[in-house]
Amino acid sequence: MTGLFGSPLHVVNVGLASFGEPVVKAGAGLTHLDWAPPALGDRAVARDLASLLAHPKVEAANKRAFEAYGAAQPVLESVGTARNCVPGMGERTILYAGPPIEWGRMCGPVQGAVLGAIVYEGWAQDVGRARALAASGEIALAPCHDHDAVGPMAGIISPSMPVWVVRNASAGNSAMCNMNEGLGKVLRFGANSPEVIARLRWIEKTLAPVLQASLKLTGPIELKPLMAQALHMGDELHNRNAAASSLLLKRLIMALLKSGAPSADIAAAVEFIAGNDHFFLNVSMAACKAMLDAARGVEGSSMVTAMCRNGVDFGVRLSGTGDAWFTAPAPVVDGLYFAGYSKANAAPDLGDSAITETAGLGGFAMAAAPAIVKFVGGTPQDAIANTLAMTHITLGRNSAFTLPPLNFGGTPAAIDARKVVDSGLLPVINTGIAHSEAGVGQIGAGVTHAPMACFSAAVSALAALING
Amino acid sequence: MTGLFGSPLHVVNVGLASFGEPVVKAGAGLTHLDWAPPALGDRAVARDLASLLAHPKVEAANKRAFEAYGAAQPVLESVGTARNCVPGMGERTILYAGPPIEWGRMCGPVQGAVLGAIVYEGWAQDVGRARALAASGEIALAPCHDHDAVGPMAGIISPSMPVWVVRNASAGNSAMCNMNEGLGKVLRFGANSPEVIARLRWIEKTLAPVLQASLKLTGPIELKPLMAQALHMGDELHNRNAAASSLLLKRLIMALLKSGAPSADIAAAVEFIAGNDHFFLNVSMAACKAMLDAARGVEGSSMVTAMCRNGVDFGVRLSGTGDAWFTAPAPVVDGLYFAGYSKANAAPDLGDSAITETAGLGGFAMAAAPAIVKFVGGTPQDAIANTLAMTHITLGRNSAFTLPPLNFGGTPAAIDARKVVDSGLLPVINTGIAHSEAGVGQIGAGVTHAPMACFSAAVSALAALING
Numbered sequence: 001m002t003g004l005f006g007s008p009l010h011v012v013n014v015g016l017a018s019f020g021e022p023v024v025k026a027g028a029g030l031t032h033l034d035w036a037p038p039a040l041g042d043r044a045v046a047r048d049l050a051s052l053l054a055h056p057k058v059e060a061a062n063k064r065a066f067e068a069y070g071a072a073q074p075v076l077e078s079v080g081t082a083r084n085c086v087p088g089m090g091e092r093t094i095l096y097a098g099p100p101i102e103w104g105r106m107c108g109p110v111q112g113a114v115l116g117a118i119v120y121e122g123w124a125q126d127v128g129r130a131r132a133l134a135a136s137g138e139i140a141l142a143p144c145h146d147h148d149a150v151g152p153m154a155g156i157i158s159p160s161m162p163v164w165v166v167r168n169a170s171a172g173n174s175a176m177c178n179m180n181e182g183l184g185k186v187l188r189f190g191a192n193s194p195e196v197i198a199r200l201r202w203i204e205k206t207l208a209p210v211l212q213a214s215l216k217l218t219g220p221i222e223l224k225p226l227m228a229q230a231l232h233m234g235d236e237l238h239n240r241n242a243a244a245s246s247l248l249l250k251r252l253i254m255a256l257l258k259s260g261a262p263s264a265d266i267a268a269a270v271e272f273i274a275g276n277d278h279f280f281l282n283v284s285m286a287a288c289k290a291m292l293d294a295a296r297g298v299e300g301s302s303m304v305t306a307m308c309r310n311g312v313d314f315g316v317r318l319s320g321t322g323d324a325w326f327t328a329p330a331p332v333v334d335g336l337y338f339a340g341y342s343k344a345n346a347a348p349d350l351g352d353s354a355i356t357e358t359a360g361l362g363g364f365a366m367a368a369a370p371a372i373v374k375f376v377g378g379t380p381q382d383a384i385a386n387t388l389a390m391t392h393i394t395l396g397r398n399s400a401f402t403l404p405p406l407n408f409g410g411t412p413a414a415i416d417a418r419k420v421v422d423s424g425l426l427p428v429i430n431t432g433i434a435h436s437e438a439g440v441g442q443i444g445a446g447v448t449h450a451p452m453a454c455f456s457a458a459v460s461a462l463a464a465l466i467n468g
Numbered sequence: 469m470t471g472l473f474g475s476p477l478h479v480v481n482v483g484l485a486s487f488g489e490p491v492v493k494a495g496a497g498l499t500h501l502d503w504a505p506p507a508l509g510d511r512a513v514a515r516d517l518a519s520l521l522a523h524p525k526v527e528a529a530n531k532r533a534f535e536a537y538g539a540a541q542p543v544l545e546s547v548g549t550a551r552n553c554v555p556g557m558g559e560r561t562i563l564y565a566g567p568p569i570e571w572g573r574m575c576g577p578v579q580g581a582v583l584g585a586i587v588y589e590g591w592a593q594d595v596g597r598a599r600a601l602a603a604s605g606e607i608a609l610a611p612c613h614d615h616d617a618v619g620p621m622a623g624i625i626s627p628s629m630p631v632w633v634v635r636n637a638s639a640g641n642s643a644m645c646n647m648n649e650g651l652g653k654v655l656r657f658g659a660n661s662p663e664v665i666a667r668l669r670w671i672e673k674t675l676a677p678v679l680q681a682s683l684k685l686t687g688p689i690e691l692k693p694l695m696a697q698a699l700h701m702g703d704e705l706h707n708r709n710a711a712a713s714s715l716l717l718k719r720l721i722m723a724l725l726k727s728g729a730p731s732a733d734i735a736a737a738v739e740f741i742a743g744n745d746h747f748f749l750n751v752s753m754a755a756c757k758a759m760l761d762a763a764r765g766v767e768g769s770s771m772v773t774a775m776c777r778n779g780v781d782f783g784v785r786l787s788g789t790g791d792a793w794f795t796a797p798a799p800v801v802d803g804l805y806f807a808g809y810s811k812a813n814a815a816p817d818l819g820d821s822a823i824t825e826t827a828g829l830g831g832f833a834m835a836a837a838p839a840i841v842k843f844v845g846g847t848p849q850d851a852i853a854n855t856l857a858m859t860h861i862t863l864g865r866n867s868a869f870t871l872p873p874l875n876f877g878g879t880p881a882a883i884d885a886r887k888v889v890d891s892g893l894l895p896v897i898n899t900g901i902a903h904s905e906a907g908v909g910q911i912g913a914g915v916t917h918a919p920m921a922c923f924s925a926a927v928s929a930l931a932a933l934i935n936g
Contacts (some may be wrong), residue, residue, distance in 0.1 A: 232839040233711050234701040234872070243701050245715035250742045253721075257735045267725045274718045335721050370872030371700040404702070404838030404848050405873060 008415060018438050031133035036424045045456045048463035049421050052302060057466060058418070065319045066414045067397040068298070069359075073169040073289035075220035076283060079179075079191065079212040083159035083202075086147050086176050090159075092123070093140040097155025098310025099325040099351040100143055103134055107311030107347050109190030112438020114141065114152035116192030120200050121158050128194055145306055146323070148293065149176040150285045150352035151414055153188035153434055154311075161200070162208030166286035168294050174287035177282040179203050183442065188351075190438030197209075201267075203296055209373065210269040214255035223287045224400050227361075228263070229279075231401055231411075236369035237284040238353055239363030239376060239430045244280035250272050285352060288359035295319050295414070302462055303395060304415035307358045307450055311350035311434070318417055318453035321461050328453035333433045335446015336377045347436040353428050360413025362397045363428035364390045365449060368403040368411075376445045386447070387412065388427045393419040393427065418461070420455040479485050491710070504892045513924045516931035517889050522771060525934060526788075526886070529768035532785045534863040536881050540759035540769070541637040543688035544751060547680040549672075551627035553646050554615050556851045558627075560591070561608040564777025565623025565820040567793040568611055573604055575779030575815050577658030580906020581622035581676050582609065584660030588668050589626050591677060595660055613774055614791070616761065617644040618753045618820035621656035621902055622779075629668070630676030634691065634754035636762050643757035645750040647671050650743070651910065656819075658906030670736075678737040682723035689719055691755045691847035692868050695829075698748075699869055705752040706830030707898045707913060708822055712748035752760070753820060756827035763787050770930055771863060772883035775826045775895065775918055779818040779902070783838070784922035786885055789929050796921035802912015804845045815904040817916055822897050828866045828881025831896035831915060832858045836871040836879070844888070844913045854896045855880065861887040861895065885930070888923040 013020035020030045039045035045198035052058050083089055094117050096110055106114070111134070118130035118139065133139060144151050151157055156178070163176040185191040185193055215221070226247050233243030249270075256266055273279050292305045301319035306317050312329040330348035337343070356362035366372060367387035370380035384405060390412040391397070397410030397440040415427055426449035473628055478497035478681035481488035488498045507513035520526050551557055562585050564578055579602070586598035586607065612619050619625055625645070631644040653659040683689070694715050701711030717738075723786060724734055741747050760773045766911070769787035776783050782793040798816035805811070834840060835855035838848035852873060857878040859865070865878030883895055894917035901912040 053935055243714070246711070246718060250714060250717070253742050254735065256740050257731075257738060263725075263731070267722065269721050270725065274721050310795060373872075374876075378874055404841075407848055408842075 005216050019148040038422045038424075038439050039456055040424060040452060042456060045421060045460055048331070048460040049418060050096060051463050051467055052418050052459065053422065055466065057300040060300055061298045061320055062303050062395055062416060062444045065298040065301040066294040068171065069291050069295040069303075069414050070396075070398060070400075071170050072294045074166045074287035074290040075169050076164065076215065076223055077167045077174075077220045078165045078215050079162050079208050080165050081159070082157050082161045082163050082176070085163055085165050086149050087290045088147050088156065090140055092138065093142060093159065094143040095142055095147055095149055095151065095155070095157040096310065097144060097151050097153065097350065098308045099313050099315025099327050101310045101312055103137070103141060103250045105312055105351065108436050109347055109350065109434045110154045110311055112192050113156040113187045116187045116196055117156045117158040119192060120197050121160055135145070144352055145308060145317070148174060148289070150289045150308075150355050151188070152281060152285065153351040153432065154190055155352045156187055160204060161245065162204055164286050166283065166290045166291040167220070169220075171294045173290060173293050175286045175293060177286035177289070180276060180279050180282045182272070183278070185441060186437060189434050189441040191441065192303070192439065196360050206265050207269050207272060210259055210265055211260045213259035213261055214252050217255035217258060218252065223283065226251070227284065227287065228401055231365060231368040232404055234369050234371055236362055236365045236372055237428060238281070240355040240369050240372045240434065241280040241284060242277040244284065245273070245277050248280050248283065268385070284361065288355045288361060291359050292355065296423070297322065298359065300466055302417045302459070304358055304417055307354040307429070308348040308352045309354065310346045312455055314451050315388070315454060316358050316450065316458055318462060320467065321458060324438030324461060326454045326457040326461065328451040331448050331451060333431055333444070333446040333448040335433055335444045336375070337444035338442070340436070341443035345432045345435055345443055349429070349431060350430070350434050353431065356452070357427055357429050358415065360394070360401060360411040363430040364394075364413065365401065365403060365411045366428070367405045368428065372430060376447050378447065389425055390428060393421055393425050417455045417458045418453070421459045424452070426450050426452060427455070481647060492631045506745045506890045506892070507924055508892060508920055509926060513928055516928040517886060519931050519935055520886050520927065523892065523934065525768040526770055529766045529788055530771055533763040533766040533769040533771040535638065536769075537759050537763040537882050538864075538866060538868075539638050540762045542634045542755035542758040544632065544639050544683065544691055545635045545642075545688045546633045546683050547630050547676050548633050549623050549627070550629045550631050550917055553595045553631055554617050554625065554631050556615050558608055558797055560606065560766065561610060561623040561627065563610055563612040563615055563619065563623070563780065565612060565619050566678045567781050567795050569780055569876065571609060574902050575772055575818065576906045577815055577818065577902045578622045578779055580658030580660050581624040581655045581933075584655045584664055585624045585626040587660060588665050588921045589628055593594055608733055612720045612820055613776060613785070616642060616757070618776075618823050619646050619656070620648070620749060620753065620821045621819040621900065622658055623627025623820045624655055628672060630672055631896070632751050632754050632760045635688070635750065636758040637688075639762045641758060641759060641761050643754045645677065645754035645757070648744060648747050648913070650740070651746070653907060653909060657902050659909065660907060672796040673870055674733050675737050675740060678724060678727055678729045678733055680722070681727035682720050685723035685726060694719070695752065695755065696869055699833060699836040700872055702837050702839050704833045704898060706749070706824040707900065708837050708840045709748040709752060710745040712743050712752065713741070716748050716751065718897060729794065729807055735797065737791065748873070749821065752829065753823050756823045756829060759827050760823065765790065768930075769933055770885045770927070772826055772885055775822040776820045777817040777822065779815045782817060782919050782922055784918065784926055785887070786926050786930060789926060789933065792929060794922045794925040794929065796919040799867055799916050799919060801912070801914040801916040803901055803912045803916070804843070805901070805912035806910070808904070809911035813903055813911055815817045815902045817897070817899060818902050819899070821899065822918070824898050825895055826883065828862070828869060830880040831898045832862075833869065833871060833879040833883065834896070835873045838873070840898060844915050846915065857893055858896060861893050888920070891926045892920070894918050894920060
């Protein structure tokens with residue numbers, strides 16, 4: 001000991017950074033190790049967590065859930081109408097993104113989008129009357145996720161809207177998503193002006209029939225190989241879908257030309273698809289939902305099967321806790337804002353698109369998409385670090401989705417809620433940022449994290465189920 | 469000294485590895501530093517090199533040449549016929565890849581391709597008669613590079629063939645390249661069967677007119693932004709052009725549909741383009757040639773303006789040595805061979821496509837394309853190492869072509885022949901491998917290096933010019 005204190009000291013400080021300050025002042029070297037106690041120090045949650053760690057039932061359940069996710073084979077099967085394809089979709093139903101929320105608590109963009117959908121459906125003649133109708137409670141409002149569906153940002157799906165139908169060919173379950181409208185004034189950011197409604201009608205009357213006719217010619221398109229290829233072309237399949245959108249267009253183009261649709265309709269459809277680098281996002285989301293739903297309902301599993309946000313609450317579901325949502329306030333995203341906007345203008349995190357991260361894509365696959373940092377901020381090294389960090393909170397790697405910069409290692413996939421609570425590492429999400437007012441649109445993009453409270457609550461609920 | 473030999477030794481061995489062996493045997497640690505004397509020990513060349521290093525005239529000339537390369541703005545202007553667009557193209561002329569070579573010394577694939585071109589032009593009725601004609605000397609054979617053109621593999625351009633015309637909008641010079649035929653039995657690998665000739669005719673009669681009509685509608689397409697985008701999507705624009713081919717199709721698709729061509733022709737053109745991930749290669753090559761030709765003829769410059777191979781010789785041109793070629797035997801590529809083939813079946817390195825490396829793309833931009841290693845071998849780390857190594861032999865970085873994995877640093881570009889000879893670091897080339905017999909086609913791909921002897925001879929020639 002005398003020898004130790006006689007030589008130059010270098011101290012490792014674990015946890016609170018302030019404990020290291022006197023060491024530095026005294027002239028010793030210091031390496032700070034960022035650490036927090038499990039469950040961020042919440043003793044009740046930590047006890048629940050301890051009861052689940054290395055629990056044979058949880059381990060076995062997670063193995064089954066992860067295998068079901070990994071075995072999923074999502075195929076793009078068709079384009080149909082929500083009223084026919086979305087289970088339990090009543091005639092006067094509007095689906096929205098995120099966990100359940102009543103009309104009065106909805107954020108601006110979601111309210112604006114609900115009103116737009118009411119006008120689009122013809123249930124009210126204008127936005128003013130639509131507002132009265134929405135407030136009256138006569139329209140059923142429900143989360144997309146409760147109807148085998150997902151939607152980006154406001155995530156609105158109403159009965160007449162066309163949806164992508166993605167089927168998991170290995171287990172038979174299907175997942176639906178609406179069509180991407182492009183950028184600018186669009187329903188998913190809460191815009192509901194006549195041009196927005198007109199575009200929705202064009203998508204319904206022109207784009208969807210052309211796509212549906214084309215998919216009949218191509219037959220079902222296997223999505224995993226296409227998504228894997230896009231990961232090798234710099235996409236992470238959440239905020240960067242440039243390659244996947246091009247690949248989908250290339251897969252469809254001959255069928256589009258031979259679809260028998262009027263040539264002006266074909267030209268308009270091709271122009272719309274070729275002009276939208278986010279076109280594939282909604283297909284990616286449906287594919288991720290189909291892969292994750294295969295892992296739902298495994299008793300005892302702590303695997304996360306959904307993460308989503310409604311602009312007010314962030315919600316998480318576990319495989320082993322049925323249909324329960326575990327929610328916490330949605331964070332405001334600290335990202336790159338477009339000129340003239342700042343965090344003060346931002347709606348809290350919004351949309352079902354975090355289904356991509358839940359499936360090991362988006363922020364989890366950032367290493368494959370170094371150029372994404374020009375959109376969400378940071379450096380390519382940060383992107384790789386984010387992917388590597390996620391290996392500590394996931395059940396495994398998805399060998400179907402390999403990441404070239406990690407020497408073709410699979411993307412970290414299937415979040416284990418226990419590992420999130422134990423490590424304090426939060427799932428990373430690449431996301432667009434919506435203006436807090438309806439209809440202004442996207443004002444930035446950034447990297448955010450799912451809130452810990454969702455995972456703490458989920459772990460406690462799972463512990464209650466397992467420990468009786 | 470006594471103290472030094474009393475403590476554990478760790479030795480750095482520079483140069484010959486065998487000198488380190490006794491050190492290891494004696495139990496000491498060893499770090500080997502790979503090093504060779506300048507000009508690989510050739511004293512005459514080393515003296516010539518020494519006369520050019522830090523020479524004010526060479527430095528100033530290289531600055532001018534690099535600026536001309538960097539200022540180039542290649543635009544895809546049109547598709548035309550070789551006889552009209554390629555300067556000095558006589559009616560009975562066939563252009564080939566690489567430095568000058570007479571008929572009798574040509575490798576199998578180039579001879580096969582010349583014969584195919586003779587049949588395609590109708591100068592002989594069959595391959596047998598074409599061979600007699602080629603051997604008679606009645607057909608003028610000349611390098612593409614001597615006619616402002618480039619061609620991949622055999623690189624054959626005959627008068628009736630359509631060519632891409634890429635103009636450097638900043639200096640006014642143009643460069644031409646033939647059309648990519650796709651994979652399989654194709655002229656550029658020396659195949660000359662009726663199906664190959666029929667495809668060439670289809671390219672001439674159907675594809676080229678549709679493309680030309682489309683380009684009239686789009687107007688000239690700026691290539692640098694498109695190529696920069698492809699580098700952010702995993703292409704290196706030599707052996708990986710998947711993203712660039714998709715981007716070009718997207719840029720052309722509406723014009724194709726509105727070109728006024730018969731709809732069956734449009735459909736066939738779209739199918740051909742969408743089915744060929746190498747379609748953009750020939751555009752990339754013409755763009756690189758246009759950028760590099762802007763740097764030609766700067767008195768005193770040691771910048772490399774062309775590297776090319778004819779399957780027998782590897783040739784290099786410098787900006788400051790006029791039209792002279794400096795040649796050495798073309799290497800056989802040590803790469804990944806397709807099943808059933810090996811190095812014993814390979815033609816030596818072939819084609820003008822190393823113009824991409826000369827312009828800072830291909831092997832020089834491998835860092836941007838980690839997935840290329842599945843095609844050419846190695847690991848993504850090797851790809852980054854190759855790009856970084858090239859920074860030691862180039863005049864600068866091209867800020868228009870940024871590489872995300874290098875934190876958006878520009879690609880190393882414009883090889884300085886002095887630096888190659890001084891460092892012993894050879895330009896890295898990603899390349900396809902042709903079978904040595906005409907018409908078998910591609911049998912692999914790999915990473916190879918330009919031979920030192922070309923650069924030694926070029927340095928000596930430049931020294932002779934400068935030192936009088």
